[in-house]
Amino acid sequence: MFGKLPPPACPGLCYLLTFIIGASEIVPRHQAAWSLRFNSCLQTVWEPGPGGHGRGQRTELTLPELCVLGPEREASAGSLVNPERSPRPGSRRRKRDGLFGIFSQDPDTELEVAQALRMVKTNFCPYHRIAAVGASMGVEGLANDASRSHCPTRNLREIIGALRLFRSDRDNQERLGLAKVIQELVTMVSEIISNHCKLSKQHQAIPVQDPEDEEWVRPQLLLQGSEQHLTQSVSRFVFHQLHHRLFPTEPTAEDNRIHLQIQRLWWLRPRHLDLQKALAETEQASEAVKLLQRLHSLRSPNEMLEVMAQAFRITTQAACLKSQLAEGICKTSQDNAFGADEALPLFILIIIRANPRMLDSVLSYAERFTTSDQRRTEQGYALAQAQSAVEFSKRCRKEQLSNLKPGEWESSLVLTDNFMKGTDLGTLAPTWGDCTSAGPAAMADVRWCPVMVVACGPEADLAESLSALGAAKPCAEAGPLLEDGQLHLAASGFCLWENEGPAAVMTSATLLAPFLRKRLASLVSDRVLDPRLVATTELFVVFPGEKPLVAEASLAACLPLPAEPSLQLLQAALDTSPSEEMTWRPPVVGNLGVRCSV
């Protein structure tokens, strides 16, 4: 079906099309046709066909001629101003500084708006007016004001182009009032398309019943395009176009800080927040973790909010059903209905488990570019939950947690902190000794087992990546193995078990050295690494035994350590038996001797 469509008129629009196909699971079937129709309208708004190039030929789907006014734009940005629109060649360009100072105050609020972006109809554009006045007086170039930028536009492509000219890092976005301008643009485009498609507002008034109550969808609903759907499509399109200007491409310092802070709490369990373990361990919770982990790769604030809300919804619903089942029957009048008292700790645990990348950027992006209407809904609630979770992990103190075993807080944090700083575990031994001497109960339910960690990724220079880490020789016992342009590595690891389930695997950073994306610049210490692998890397943990178990793993943190001595020290310090579920005798760490047979 899609093969027969003519190729889209502009490269940007491929995007929208791909997205709709990709999202067909969540778009109700009867909306798909409308998605395509909105898309074709957007194409026209984006750039009316070659026939409509002149000023005269305007259709319903043409944006009014608008001027984007703003502060002086960055020097590097090219000029978008149309040659025919800019002052006529040959005219003396007299630069006037601050002529437009009179526009620097908003007459309504009397606030300084000199730094803000404005979008006005050309008819009302002060530049055009002054130029006209100047022309009538015979003064040319009256409106050339170097202190402000002025971009006349004729279609959506030019507006987006004009918006892209401004430096829009996070501080600037607020000063520019970019959120407001984008909102205006989305509303304007939606209105134009809505008029064109004659989306009837009357239909909206029909009370839409709960779809679950009706076995069939009413025919008029099938035929009816929804304004909400239209606005979503338009806003998604506009944000996709501007995404790389609005959302940082690399984690910011704050992102990294929050990432590490959440990382520190990886050991937090439901009991620490007085939450029933069963509520936190649902299939939906794992699904939510996966959803949250891809937040930073989404390309519009609405999609981010949607995913956050979805993650929130599925976990609370699953937990709620579980708690109701546990009570036998749903008794709403009982004293303990499921509510935020359970939902918040649950979401905190999920955020900690997911520890999404660039979380701070995602949250502030989603907050800045959503309407106040949206902030009131479930999506807004999910955003508040996520913000609370981040705030909680920032401020988390020992007194706030329940059911801590003696020494648990200290040992967990010391362990994490030292791992993060890349401290040689040799210096850790006294601390560990202390906590085990506090009583055998201290680490009683933490067990361990050795595992094999297998990584496979694109070919890389092992020696070079190792020396970048400051390591001399690879710790990989088996390999490196080069096959089909893929590099395979395997090494021993150490798996901590808690509550008889594997909780975390540790291995030496030297194993992963060839696949690590890059070093993080002096964040906590210069030995902390960006805990990310190059995109094509696969990472598995193999639990040996009679029937070896293979589990996919994802990397949470990576620190350069002298591997085998550290792990042996840790093993000795834990001094607890290996997990009882392990029927085999654990070999000494470092001598697993399993060959990578991939």
Place this chain on the structure above:
Amino acid sequence: MSGAAQNVFHFKLVLLGDASVGKSCLVVRFAKGEFYEYQEPTIGAAFMTQTVNLNSEVVKYEIWDTAGQERYKSLVPMYYRGAAAAVIVYDITSKESFDAAKGWVSELQGTNTLIALAGNKVDLEASRVVEREAVRAYAEQMGVLFMETSAKSGQNVQELFREIAVRLPKDSEEDDEKAKGFGVGVKGAAPKAAGCCGWS
């Protein structure tokens, strides 16, 4: 826009109160009450919506529950930010929960939020600790709405949310927001630009 149809107003309502006062039950009772024909499909959870039909208007609540435990207390302002109404729940059998409720009342006094105080678990009259009249006097003094409710029997639950709906100011905020987007950019800017330019 909706012509003769009823005006729909959306309000954010936040629930505050200690962990065991039954605020979640109160709202589940409200959201699942048998008085309303059309219900949003909800299972009891932290976020719910429910509508109240007044004569000429429909009030649609977006209800935000908050965690009541002490350890999350500092996070609560993130939830009540921008709320039109706050229902502060205490347990009539617990003095502590009432003290906590008073704390919330004074914290929210300075904001534009409409405050309602709900003394829950009135079905447990026998073990009452917080006297009704004392609270009534306090509520009058602070100028907040007060009702004693029972999530168990449903007593006063619908009444409470209906009363809030009646009292909430409905200054057609909805229409303003609708008109804003397009208006500011194109229509709204017109007189502004012309006005300050003054040369037209």
